[in-house]
Amino acid sequence: MADTRTAARDPHAGIVMEAEPETGAKQGRRIDRETVLMLTVPPALVLIAFAAFVVWRQSAEFNETELRQLAWTEIRSLLWQHVKLTVTSSVLVVLIAVPLGIALTRSGLRKFSPFVVGFANIGQGAPSIGLIVLLAIWLGYGFWTSVLALTLYGLLPVLRNTIVGLDGVDPTLVEAGRGLGMSAGLVLLRVELPLALSVIMAGVRTSLVLVVGTATLATFINGGGLGAIIQTGISLFLPKLIVAGALLVALLALFVEWLGRVLEFLARPKGV
Amino acid sequence: MWDFIVERREALLYNTFQHANLVVQAVLVATVIAVLLAVLITRVPRLEGPANAISAIGLTIPSFALVSLLLTFFSFGSLPAFIAVAFYAVLPVLRNAVVGLQGVDATLLESARGMGMSEVTTLVRVRLPLAWPVILAGVRVSMQMSMGVAAIAAYVGGPGLGTYILKGLTQIGGANAINYALVGTIGVVVVALLADLVLLLVGRATISKGIRV
Numbered sequence: 333m334a335d336t337r338t339a340a341r342d343p344h345a346g347i348v349m350e351a352e353p354e355t356g357a358k359q360g361r362r363i364d365r366e367t368v369l370m371l372t373v374p375p376a377l378v379l380i381a382f383a384a385f386v387v388w389r390q391s392a393e394f395n396e397t398e399l400r401q402l403a404w405t406e407i408r409s410l411l412w413q414h415v416k417l418t419v420t421s422s423v424l425v426v427l428i429a430v431p432l433g434i435a436l437t438r439s440g441l442r443k444f445s446p447f448v449v450g451f452a453n454i455g456q457g458a459p460s461i462g463l464i465v466l467l468a469i470w471l472g473y474g475f476w477t478s479v480l481a482l483t484l485y486g487l488l489p490v491l492r493n494t495i496v497g498l499d500g501v502d503p504t505l506v507e508a509g510r511g512l513g514m515s516a517g518l519v520l521l522r523v524e525l526p527l528a529l530s531v532i533m534a535g536v537r538t539s540l541v542l543v544v545g546t547a548t549l550a551t552f553i554n555g556g557g558l559g560a561i562i563q564t565g566i567s568l569f570l571p572k573l574i575v576a577g578a579l580l581v582a583l584l585a586l587f588v589e590w591l592g593r594v595l596e597f598l599a600r601p602k603g604v
Numbered sequence: 605m606w607d608f609i610v611e612r613r614e615a616l617l618y619n620t621f622q623h624a625n626l627v628v629q630a631v632l633v634a635t636v637i638a639v640l641l642a643v644l645i646t647r648v649p650r651l652e653g654p655a656n657a658i659s660a661i662g663l664t665i666p667s668f669a670l671v672s673l674l675l676t677f678f679s680f681g682s683l684p685a686f687i688a689v690a691f692y693a694v695l696p697v698l699r700n701a702v703v704g705l706q707g708v709d710a711t712l713l714e715s716a717r718g719m720g721m722s723e724v725t726t727l728v729r730v731r732l733p734l735a736w737p738v739i740l741a742g743v744r745v746s747m748q749m750s751m752g753v754a755a756i757a758a759y760v761g762g763p764g765l766g767t768y769i770l771k772g773l774t775q776i777g778g779a780n781a782i783n784y785a786l787v788g789t790i791g792v793v794v795v796a797l798l799a800d801l802v803l804l805l806v807g808r809a810t811i812s813k814g815i816r817v
Contacts (some may be wrong), residue, residue: 370655376663405764457748457796461766462789465773469782552773562672566759572675578669583630585672588665 371597374590378583385579398572401564407580411538412583413556417475418548421482425539429487430532433494434520445495452488460485460546468553478547478555485546486539493535497528533599536579536591544588548581608783616787619688623764624781624795626757627750630686635743641694643727652702659695667692669754675760685762689753693746698740704735711736733812744803751796755788768769 387400400406436445464481471477509519517604525532551559558581565573609616645666647652660699662760674684709729716726772785 366656366660369653370660373657374661428733445744454793454797456812457751457764458789459752459769459792461756461759462769462785462792465769465776465785466782466789469772469776469785541664545664545668548666548668559668562668566672568676573674574676578673581669582665585664585666585669589660594706 333391343400351397351589352382357431361503363400364480367593367597370593371590374586380588380589381579381583385576385583389576392572394572395570397564397568398570401561401573402576409582410556410558410560411584414544414547414558414581417478417482417555417557418542418544418588420542421479421543423549424479424483425543426536429490429493429535429539430444430482433491433498433532434525436491437495437498437528441489449492449495451493456488457475461549461552464546464549464553473554474557477553478550478557481544482550486543489538489542490535493531493538495529497535498524500531501527511544529599530596533596537589537596540592541585541589605783605786606716609778609787616791619763619765620791620795621766623751623754623766624799625683626685626762627689627747627754627795629801630676630689630754631743631747631750633699634690634746635739637690638694638697638742639701639732641698642705646705647701655793656699656703659699662695662805663692667756668759670751671757671762672759675748679712682761682763684760685754688757689750691775692753693750693813696745696749697739700745701735702738704738705731707738708734734815737811737815740803740807741771744800747799747803748796749800755792765795 349428394402413478432448435441436448460481463485464478468479471480504525505527509523510516515524516577546555547555548559550557550560551563558577561573561577562578563570565575565577641655644656645701668678670691671684671688678684679689712730712734713726716730721729754762754764755766755769758764758770766793768788770788772781772783772788775781775784
């Protein structure tokens with residue numbers, strides 16, 4: 333299952349990468365060192381960079397527009413909008429993709445799963461900005477249109493990993509569960525989902541990163557978020573605003589990625 | 605919709621070509637850079653952890669943020685677009701190239717040495733051909749991702765189909781807004797599918813016969 337997890341780690345991946353030939357022992361060591369690095373470096377980086385931003389924000393000279401856009405209350409409200417967009421969309425993604433993935437691995441619906449995943453793969457090829465603009469034309473500007481676009485965009489990684497994770501569960505374990513007298517639902521809940529959880533969580537993290545990054549574009553359709561700072565910076569050509577906006581967005585994305593990693597780490601079942 | 609396309613077929617074809625051109629060039633440059641870096645990383649194993657961390661962090665940076673940040677260093681136009689697309693394109697290839705090169709069986713390397721091959725010859729004749737399928741899988745991921753990055757790069761003056769999407773955005777409410785946005789979006793999907801097909805064929809043609817599945 334290592335290869336699927338590596339594929340899922342790539343946040344923009346639209347295609348499942350092919351199996352990676354590597355011996356098990358080596359793979360384990362590599363991921364461990366990387367896990368440690370990825371759990372410690374990004375939060376430190378975020379803290380240091382944010383501290384640098386605060387110092388720069390307090391000491392550099394700004395013109396009136398820049399001051400208005402970079403007022404702490406304004407930054408806080410944009411950040412809050414960005415977080416709201418990300419959290420709402422991600423919750424919707426999980427609520428839709430996980431049950432759908434479960435349904436597509438049950439015997440009755442399994443035959444549809446290649447089609448659904450194939451369709452989702454092609455859909456993922458559509459540029460996020462195009463999806464956002466099209467939905468805005470269809471449904472109008474605003475927060476909920478942005479949420480819909482972000483949700484659609486974030487579905488695939490979770491859906492794919494749910495299917496891959498559940499398919500990867502050893503069938504003999506499912507059999508054993510049934511042999512113990514568990515119902516199919518109970519086996520799903522007690523055996524299959526716990527074993528697939530880490531793969532599913534890898535998908536959730538991928539999707540979180542996609543969503544938090546794409547939420548930057550929500551400002552184009554009045555959906556709010558930190559992208560507004562960048563957009564103002566570009567349209568009035570104020571480099572300080574562009575740098576500040578890009579930095580804040582990148583820091584938020586890094587922080588969210590780190591949160592996803594922590595969640596993924598915690599979700600690892602103890603027995604595996 | 606159809607009239608819209610027919611009326612603008614020349615501009616449309618031109619922009620489609622520009623989009624594909626930007627992405628293909630950036631991915632090519634990125635592949636060369638990534639493979640060179642991967643060769644370096646497999647020689648100095650200590651670099652691997654940091655390299656993976658950097659590539660994971662790099663992929664986290666929202667493309668709109670990077671594209672606009674590059675705008676402050678370069679003027680509006682293709683250059684910031686190209687750099688942004690190439691930057692993201694390096695990361696998946698790098699990751700796969702490292703895995704692919706490390707995956708080459710040590711006994712094969714030893715036999716190559718035993719046959720009197722120098723290290724460079726071993727790299728070119730043995731390691732790269734054996735790692736190529738995995739590298740190519742990374743290139744496919746890169747290509748698909750780059751299509752979307754290139755669309756966003758239109759905001760800083762990048763060429764290609766993204767310009768249609770942005771036209772659709774600025775003309776919202778106008779009669780042609782939906783046409784522009786649809787043509788841009790579907791165009792990118794089509795170009796992405798075609799590019800993926802081409803890469804599949806490239807794989808057919810270039811993957812060494814001995815390891816072809």
